[in-house]
Amino acid sequence: MTSGRHILLVEDESAIADLIRTALEASDLRVTACPGVQSAVNAVEQGPVDLAIIDLSLPDGPPDRLIAELKAGGIPLIAISGDPVRLATLTPIPTLEKPFRVRALMELVRSTLDSTAK
Template identity: 80%
Template sequence: MTSERHILLVEDESAIAELIRTALEASGLRVTACAGVQSALNAVEQEPVDLAIIDLSLPDGAPDRLTDRLKGSGVPMIAISGDPARLAAFTPGHTLEKPFRVRALMDLVRGMLDGAAG
């Protein structure tokens, strides 16, 4: 992974967002963090991303518009949620059920970015 990789993080719980952001940045990744669907849509309009990590339970609604936009652009996604039913319905993409270990998320991020590069 290179420091040029840009990650979109969409998570409304600030403590979780900060934990994930810190781990991603410590791995040399650039992170744009958003707390909701609309701010994330605005962010991807401004600048392309290499990977998105998206909480499926957000205060401004389900992230369908965002995930459809990212799918259309070929951006790989990781869905995170404490709701197993929401995760089961998420396609295509990888999922992690909350609570999860940051190491598990980072392993998934590395694998997806390395796979996209090769």
């Protein structure tokens, strides 16, 4: 995996966010974790992001606008949710249904970053 890549993690459940952050940082990725849509929008405005991992159920509303902005900016993303019906609406975006194995997430992160390597 390319070191130093910047991952935006949008997840409001702190235990899940901590687990994902630990796995990403162990792979030499820089992580900005946000608990909601607005903080994620602010983070994107602060600088470049190589990949976003976004939970679809957030306390400040659905991340649809954020997802549209990321896609428009050419930023790849992975959607995570416990709602398989909601995940299905996002095809062809890579998705993972909760609960998922960290290894599965890391493989998806690796393949997504590899496919967008500059």
